[in-house]
Structure formats: structure tokens, C-alpha cells
Amino acid sequence: xxxxxxxxxxxxxxxxxxxxxxxxxxxxxxxxxxxxxxxxxxxxxxxxxxxxxxxxxxxxxxxxxxxxxxxxxxxxxxxxxxxxxxxxxxxxxxxxxxxxxxxxxxxxxxxxxxxxxxxxxxxxxxxxxxxxxxxxxxxxxxxxxxxxxxxxxxxxxxxxxxxxxxxxxxxxxxxxxxxxxxxxxxxxxxxxxxxxxxxxxxxxxxxxxxxxxxxxxxxxxxxxxxxxxxxxxxxxxxxxxxxxxxxxxxxxxxxxxxxxxxxxxxxxxxxxxxxxxxxxxxxxxxxxxxxxxxxxxxxxxxxxxxxxxxxxxxxxxxxxxxxxxxxxxxx
Amino acid sequence: xxxxxxxxxxxxxxxxxxxxxxxxxxxxxxxxxxxxxxxxxxxxxxxxxxxxxxxxxxxxxxxxxxxxxxxxxxxxxxxxxxxxxxxxxxxxxxxxxxxxxxxxxxxxxxxxxxxxxxxxxxxxxxxxxxxxxxxxxxxxxxxxxxxxxxxxxxxxxxxxxxxxxxxxxxxxxxxxxxxxxxxxxxxxxxxxxxxxxxxxxxxxxxxxxxxxxxxxxxxxxxxxxxxxxxxxxxxxxxxxxxxxxxxxxxxxxxxxxxxxxxxxxxxxxxxxxxxxxxxxxxxxxxxxxxxxxxxxxxxxxxxxxxxxxxxxxxxxxxxxxxxxxxxxxxx
DNA sequence: CTGAAAGCGCTTACAG
DNA sequence: CTGAAAGCGCTTACAG
Numbered sequence: 296x297x298x299x300x301x302x303x304x305x306x307x308x309x310x311x312x313x314x315x316x317x318x319x320x321x322x323x324x325x326x327x328x329x330x331x332x333x334x335x336x337x338x339x340x341x342x343x344x345x346x347x348x349x350x351x352x353x354x355x356x357x358x359x360x361x362x363x364x365x366x367x368x369x370x371x372x373x374x375x376x377x378x379x380x381x382x383x384x385x386x387x388x389x390x391x392x393x394x395x396x397x398x399x400x401x402x403x404x405x406x407x408x409x410x411x412x413x414x415x416x417x418x419x420x421x422x423x424x425x426x427x428x429x430x431x432x433x434x435x436x437x438x439x440x441x442x443x444x445x446x447x448x449x450x451x452x453x454x455x456x457x458x459x460x461x462x463x464x465x466x467x468x469x470x471x472x473x474x475x476x477x478x479x480x481x482x483x484x485x486x487x488x489x490x491x492x493x494x495x496x497x498x499x500x501x502x503x504x505x506x507x508x509x510x511x512x513x514x515x516x517x518x519x520x521x522x523x524x525x526x527x528x529x530x531x532x533x534x535x536x537x538x539x540x541x542x543x544x545x546x547x548x549x550x551x552x553x554x555x556x557x558x559x560x561x562x563x564x565x566x567x568x569x570x571x572x573x574x575x576x577x578x579x580x581x582x583x584x585x586x587x588x589x590x591x592x593x594x595x596x597x598x599x600x601x602x603x604x605x606x607x608x609x610x611x612x613x614x615x616x617x618x619x620x621x622x623x624x625x626x
Numbered sequence: 627x628x629x630x631x632x633x634x635x636x637x638x639x640x641x642x643x644x645x646x647x648x649x650x651x652x653x654x655x656x657x658x659x660x661x662x663x664x665x666x667x668x669x670x671x672x673x674x675x676x677x678x679x680x681x682x683x684x685x686x687x688x689x690x691x692x693x694x695x696x697x698x699x700x701x702x703x704x705x706x707x708x709x710x711x712x713x714x715x716x717x718x719x720x721x722x723x724x725x726x727x728x729x730x731x732x733x734x735x736x737x738x739x740x741x742x743x744x745x746x747x748x749x750x751x752x753x754x755x756x757x758x759x760x761x762x763x764x765x766x767x768x769x770x771x772x773x774x775x776x777x778x779x780x781x782x783x784x785x786x787x788x789x790x791x792x793x794x795x796x797x798x799x800x801x802x803x804x805x806x807x808x809x810x811x812x813x814x815x816x817x818x819x820x821x822x823x824x825x826x827x828x829x830x831x832x833x834x835x836x837x838x839x840x841x842x843x844x845x846x847x848x849x850x851x852x853x854x855x856x857x858x859x860x861x862x863x864x865x866x867x868x869x870x871x872x873x874x875x876x877x878x879x880x881x882x883x884x885x886x887x888x889x890x891x892x893x894x895x896x897x898x899x900x901x902x903x904x905x906x907x908x909x910x911x912x913x914x915x916x917x918x919x920x921x922x923x924x925x926x927x928x929x930x931x932x933x934x935x936x937x938x939x940x941x942x943x944x945x946x947x948x949x950x951x952x953x954x955x956x957x
Numbered sequence: 958c959t960g961a962a963a964g965c966g967c968t969t970a971c972a973g
Numbered sequence: 974c975t976g977a978a979a980g981c982g983c984t985t986a987c988a989g
Contacts, residue, residue: 345738345741345742347684347742347744348742348743348744349683349742349743353680353681358680367709368705368709369706369709374709375699378698378699378700378705381724381726382726386731390743391723392722393712393722395712395713395716397713399717400713400716408716408721410676411679411680412679412721413678413679413680521909546908547908549910550909550910551909554909573848577877577881578881578882578884578885578886579877579880579881579884579911580910
């Protein structure tokens with residue numbers, strides 16, 4: 296089965312030019328007589344010619360493949376971010392190559408896969424991004440950027456929602472409901488984003504001179520919210536407002552509070568989430584939350600990739616995109 | 627920045643053999659003296675050599691890249707299936723290259739991207755898979771297989787959950803609750819899976835001599851369930867059991883039934899879903915549903931890819947994996 | 958079991 | 974503006 300049957304040679308012969316010229320005709324910025332280019336493009340179309348990307352990448356030592364390192368896809372927010380990212384990359388002519396980290400897939404494996412395919416730039420979007428992951432990429436000569444997290448050591452570029460600002464928004468909104476006992480449920484302990492969100496939450500409260508009564512650990516899951524509910528509602532004084540690290544946790548909290556403790560929301564306590572995943576809008580939650588600006592984050596990321604691919608030098612710029620409050624029925 | 631600094635040539639020189647031998651040492655089935663191979667692999671390790679996959683693919687006219695065509699990632703089930711698929715493919719040495727169909731990304735674009743990268747096999751997993759999509763792939767010389775759908779015209783191989791059997795399971799279970807008025811909410815009208823599910827539902831009912839009172843259109847979304855609730859519960863006789871094309875739709879139905887019509891589940895009516903997405907287990911739904919055998923589907927798919935890549939001839943075998951009932955509180 | 962040689966399909970200085 | 978030539982890093986008959 297001869298798939299790549301038609302090559303630049305065929306087109307060249309058909310038009311009566313050299314392979315070099317065909318090659319140039321396909322590269323936007325190279326000089327070719329307008330008429331010639333048009334003829335070549337027409338012939339290519341007719342013959343069904345498409346440049347072999349493998350050969351292109353081999354000779355130019357750089358492919359259009361962009362590596363994406365991500366964690367598991369079980370958080371709906373991650374799925375959405377990832378979907379938006381790959382779409383946007385593709386729309387801009389890049390080929391996303393995703394490495395999903397997991398028990399049998401380390402960053403080393405991912406880097407090795409990327410190197411084998413001459414990937415130029417790598418986007419790190421897994422929940423946990425350590426300095427050693429960045430180092431592993433850099434060492435292999437890969438340009439790296441972080442999406443939805445910030446590299447505080449400035450070794451990589453970053454595009455991130457302004458999570459501290461978003462966290463403050465959440466805190467301020469909760470305060471406007473004048474609660475007397477506030478609880479916070481944190482995100483994953485190893486996650487940079489969890490720290491940033493918490494910092495925002497605390498800063499917002501502090502600004503109003505308020506200290507949370509509870510700051511409970513969590514890990515961004517539904518389960519974490521359910522567990523926290525048991526701590527908060529089983530006995531003793533209860534919170535009348537709970538700030539959650541993300542929507543999933545808020546949902547777990549709400550569910551357990553209602554089904555197990557018979558509480559009503561927002562009557563018995565107010566809740567606010569973070570992310571604005573599609574389920575936040577569902578009737579059973581109707582969750583007030585902080586929306587991450589997914590589209591703008593993706594735009595900026597694609598921009599960044601454009602620049603990294605155009606001039607292959609590591610940049611370490613940081614881009615912050617503000618979050619906004621989405622008010623619903625739980626506050 | 628010289629990324630691909632160390633080549634087979636370097637390793638060859640280092641060990642004192644030819645490039646050919648280095649190449650052979652990296653290919654499992656080629657004959658090389660054991661000692662030689664060992665030396666080469668050791669040197670490669672030391673020098674940090676990795677074969678350039680681009681060059682390999684170029685010369686052997688086949689890359690390890692597997693194309694995946696999918697729709698939007700907004701249905702949690704699709705996200706999970708896709709995550710499991712890419713993981714498994716990677717664990718088996720393939721590189722998944724995903725093309726997300728959408729307003730600005732047609733199957734033609736996807737095929738063209740795959741061809742440029744000498745992709746050998748393509749997996750079609752988008753919700754809507756038409757014969758013309760299969761034809762487009764075949765025409766470009768791509769081997770194609772369908773995941774979670776069946777090609778009834780036998781032009782492609784298929785791995786699919788046995789949706790009819792699953793649908794029957796749902797129907798039988800609902801019948802065991804002896805309802806008197808059953809409603810069915812369908813999936814997306816253009817989707818093969820929706821037809822299969824419905825066929826199963828109807829067959830199960832028919833076997834017991836039961837005809838559904840309502841068969842409402844849907845599209846697999848939460849919204850579809852909410853809309854159906856208005857039809858079913860606003861006035862006139864109400865169903866006491868609703869069979870939904872998927873979990874998302876069941877959730878929309880439940881939410882609206884409760885919040886807008888004050889109904890209780892399963893007291894006022896029973897509901898059953900399909901898929902068993904993680905949210906089905908949540909307290910607020912506790913949804914009885916039919917679980918798709920994701921892991922086994924993925925195993926079979928990876929097997930199939932192995933065979934397609936090993937011997938590049940289009941097969942058209944069909945693999946069915948049975949579904950099973952997951953009983954929870956809504957029935 | 959191993960090496961020399963040809964060649965995959967392309968790009969890019971170098972001349973003209 | 975265009976062509977001839979070299980070369981990206983690899984695999985694979987072909988000889989030995």
C-alpha cells in the first residue's frame with residue numbers, strides 16, 4: 296500500500312520546475328515567482344501532493360509537534376482545558392502529542408518520546424509540575440512552558456489564570472454574606488495551584504480581618520469534599536460558609552451535607568467553588584464559583600507556542616489572566 | 627541548540643561497529659551477535675542515544691503514530707475513554723495523535739494531518755462516524771478501526787461495547803420494578819450508539835410484552851434530560867420509570883424533576899442511565915446505570931492496533947464487549 | 958553475524 | 974527568481 300505515492304519530485308516534473316522550487320512554493324516566506332507558485336500549488340492540488348512532514352522535520356531539525364504533558368483526565372476541568380488546548384494548537388498548524396503521566400509513564404518516558412519526534416516545545420499541564428520535571432525537559436533541549444501553573448524559578452514560561460485574584464474574589468464574595476464561621480477546603484497538597492488558590496482565599500479574608508475557623512486538607516476531588524463534610528458537620532459548631540478549592544470538592548461537600556446531615560444550602564451554609572465546570576450550573580448544585588478564563592488562557596498559550604517555535608530560545612515570561620465570579624444559588 | 631546531537635553514527639564509532647549494526651541492535655527481531663548488541667545498547671545508554679523516530683518512519687515508510695479522531699471532549703465519558711485509550715496506546719509504544727473534529731476541523735483536515743505524519747492506523751471515536759469518514763481514511767491509505775461504534779458496512783474493524791445487550795439489561799431491570807408507564811429518552815439522533823442503545827431498550831421491553839408510552843428525542847446531554855422532564859412531568863399522566871440513553875441525560879431529567887416538579891426518586895419514578903460516568907455514583911444522583919467495559923474495550927483496541935501495525939492490511943473484524951448493570955438507588 | 962551502499966522525501970546554502 | 978547538490982538520520986537488501 297503506497298500511501299505517500301506523490302512526492303515533490305512528481306509535482307516538479309508535472310510543472311516543469313525543480314524540486315527546490317516546489318519546496319519553496321510551499322514555504323510562505325521564500326521567494327518564488329508568483330505565477331510559478333500558483334502553478335505548483337495547482338498541480339499539487341491536482342496530484343494530491345502533501346509535503347511529508349517527517350522528511351521536513353528531519354531536514355529542518357524541528358517538527359510542528361508540540362508536546363503536552365498532562366496528568367489523569369478524571370477532573371472535568373482538566374478534560375476541558377486539554378480539549379481546548381489541542382483544538383487551538385491544531386487550528387494553528389501544530390500537532391499536539393500528549394503524554395499522560397501515570398504509574399507506568401514518567402516524565403523521563405515523556406521526554407524520551409518527545410525527543411524521538413524532534414518536538415520543539417513542551418507544555419506542562421499536569422496537576423503536579425516539579426522543578427525536576429522542568430529540568431528534565433530543559434536538559435533534553437526542549438523548550439518548555441507551563442499552562443495553568445507558574446514556574447517560580449523562572450526556568451520556563453507560564454500562562455496561568457490569576458488564581459490568587461480568583462481566590463480573593465471568592466473570599467470577598469463569601470464575606471459579603473456576613474458569615475460568622477468560615478471553613479476552607481484546600482486542593483491537592485503538592486499542587487502549586489492549590490497553594491495559589493488558598494493564598495487568595497486567605498488574603499481576601501485577612502483583608503476583612505477575618506480568620507477562617509477551619510482550613511481542611513483536600514485533593515481537588517469530590518471525595519475530599521465528602522470527607523470534609525464529616526469533619527465540619529458531624530458535631531460541634533458548624534461553619535456557615537465554606538470556600539472550596541474547586542467545584543468538584545464543593546459538590547462532594549454539598550452532597551454529603553444534604554444527604555447525610557440534612558442541611559440546606561444556602562440556608563444552613565453558603566458554598567463557593569472554583570473552576571466553573573459544566574456541572575456547577577446543574578440544578579442540583581447551582582454553585583456559585585470562580586470561573587477560570589479557559590479561552591483566554593488557551594489563546595495566550597498558543598501565542599506563546601508560536602513564539603517559541605519561531606525563535607527557539609527559552610523564554611520565562613509569565614502571563615496572568617484574571618478570573619471572574621459567577622454568582623449562582625449557593626451563596 | 628543541538629538536540630539530536632548523538633546519532634547512530636556516534637554510537638557506531640564508539641563501539642567500533644557500523645551504523646547498520648547499531649540499527650540492527652535496536653530492532654528486536656534482527657540478527658546481531660548477543661555480545662555486540664549488549665555493547666551497543668550500553669554505549670547508547672552512556673551517550674544518551676535514542677533513534678530518531680522521524681528518520682525511522684521516513685525510511686520504513688511507517689511511523690508509530692496512531693491517529694485518533696474524536697469529537698468534543700465535553701461528555702465525561704468521552705474524556706475517560708480518550709484518556710484510557712491514549713494511555714494504553716502509549717504504554718504499548720505508540721504515539722497517539724489526536725484530531726479533534728469541530729467547526730474548523732473536518733475529517734479531511736484530520737486525514738491530511740495523518741498522511742503528513744505517515745500515520746498507519748486511525749481510530750475513529752467521534753460520536754458521529756459516517757461512511758464518508760471511513761471512506762476518506764481508506765482513500766488516503768489509512769487503516770481504520772472504530773472504537774465504541776460498529777461499521778455495519780464492514781469497511782473497518784470495530785471494537786464496541788455490546789450496547790444492545792446493555793440496553794436490554796437496562797430494560798429488564800426497569801421491568802423488574804413493575805412500572806406501569808415507561809418512557810425512553812433517546813441519544814443523539816445521528817449517532818450509531820444511540821440507535822443501538824434504543825434497540826436494546828426496546829427489545830428488552832418487547833420481550834416482556836411492554837411498549838413504552840413515550841420515546842422522546844435527545845442528544846446525550848444533560849439539557850436533553852431537562853427538556854424531556856418538561857414533556858414528561860408538566861401535565862397529564864406521568865411515567866413511573868424512565869430509561870435514559872446515557873447518564874448525563876438521566877441527571878438532567880432527575881434534576882429538573884426534583885427542582886421544578888418536586889418529584890422524588892425512586893418514589894415517584896425510577897430512572898436508569900447508561901455509561902456509568904463517575905458522577906453517577908455521587909450522592910445526589912446515586913444512579914442505577916449500565917456500565918461500559920472501558921478497560922476491556924481499550925485492551926481490545928490496543929490489540930487490534932498491534933495487529934494492524936504489524937501487518938498493514940485492513941481488517942473488518944468486530945469485537946463486542948458485554949456491559950453490566952450497576953444497581954444504585956434510583957430504581 | 959556484519960559492513961558498504963543506496964535511498965526515504967525533503968530543505969537549504971551556493972551559484973547563477 | 975531558479976536549479977544542482979549535499980545532507981538530515983535512519984533502514985534494508987546485497988554481499989560477504
